Amino acid sequence: MDAAVSPALDSTRLAELQRAVQLKLGGCLLRLQQYERLLKAMLANTDLAGEPAQLQALRDARVASVHKTTLGGLVSLFTGGYLLAEEGGAPAAETDDKAPGDKLWFSFQQRMEMSAERHEAITAELKELVDLRNELVHHLLERFDLGQLDRCEAAVAYLDASRATIDRHYQTLRTWAEHMDNARALAASFMNSDAFKDMFIDGIAPDGQVNWPASGIVSSLREAEQALAPSGGQAHWIELNxxxxxxxxxxxxxxxxxxxxxxxxxxLHESGAFEVMKKTPAQTPTAGAGTTTTTGTVVCYRSRREEQR
Known part of the structure; x- marks a missing residue:
């Protein structure tokens, strides 16, 4: 006959398993916290819009808002904003409806596009991760009676499986974060390039096409119009020279x-932003003959005004 396992051995084994449960649960929760911190850092940098002088304050406010959000809320923001289904269309920036028409406005969005099927699958997987987090934090002791040897063994196996799931999600998120950082670095490099300055400041696209309303030369002509007008406004014709x-x-x-x-x-012609007029200079008397001469025509312009109905 097999010798019966002594109560002392059972007690020792139970204590070992209870410590293992504590360590494994702690490992799961720490990894979940790492996941949350990384997700918050990503979401804090996916959207930014406002006047240049306000951007830092707006970003600080977004960081503070994201910092207070639960994992479930973070996942909702992530799957509903950063992860984008192909047919879903890009969501509008939160502050787009506040963009003024007469002020410099900066808007930045970062998205990862995928098929609708992939988006649905990831959304479901992340919901399961949130459910797993809630189970570990709130219901582990309800599920496993750690005073029983077999339930402790089951808890250890459950926590091992949970850690593997959390680690898989964390590694996936790290990969996405690296892609986001790489994309942001490329964007920053482009923003420091002459091509971006041409496009953003002067309205000249890389293919040479000009966005005339946003172009620097049209802006300069309007500045000159204001500076040279007698009243300091745009009601007068300004000599082009x-x-x-x-x-x-x-x-x-x-x-x-x-x-x-x-x-x-x-x-002036290509931009379509100005009215153009040619005028003849005032005649001037020539020496000794009492006759007059002219010196050609002078081109004048002013900002185009809507036709009065």
Missing amino acids: AAITWIAKQHPDQTPKRYGCSSWRQV
Whole structure:
């Protein structure tokens, strides 16, 4: 006959298993905290929009908001915002409806697009992760009576499986975070390039197409119009030559050639932003004969105004 296991051995084994449960549960919760911290860092940097002077305050507010969010809330933000199903369409930035039409406005969004099936599967998996977290934090002792040897053994096996699940999710999130960082680094590199400055500041796309309403040369012509107008406004016709001289001093990098034009008159025409008028200079008497001479025409411009109905 087999010798019966002594109560002392049972007690020792139970104590070992109870300590193992404590260590494994702690390991699971620590990994979950790492997951939450990484997810918060990612979500704090996926959206930013506002006037340049407000961007730091807006980002600080978003970081604070995300910091207070539970794992379930974080996952909802992540699957409903950063992870994007192909047919879903990009969600609008939270502050897009506040963008003023007459101020410089910066908007940044970062998304990872995937098929609808993949998005649905990930959403379901992350919901299971949230459920697992809640089970570990709130219901482990209800599920396993740690005063019984067999239930302690079951708890150890459950925690091992839980840790493997959490680790898998964490490694996936780390990969996504690395992709996000790489994309952000590429974006930062592009934003420091001449091509971005041409596009963002002067409205010149990499293919040479010009967004005339947002172009630096149109802005310069309007600045010259305001500076040279007698009343300091835009109601007067401005001589183009005077504006060219003013722009050469104030914005020497703004030249027609940068925008694919051969002359300032072509800029006025291509932009469609200005009305153009030619006028004849006042006649001047010539010496001794009492006759008059003219010196050609002068091109004037002013910002285009809506036609009065």
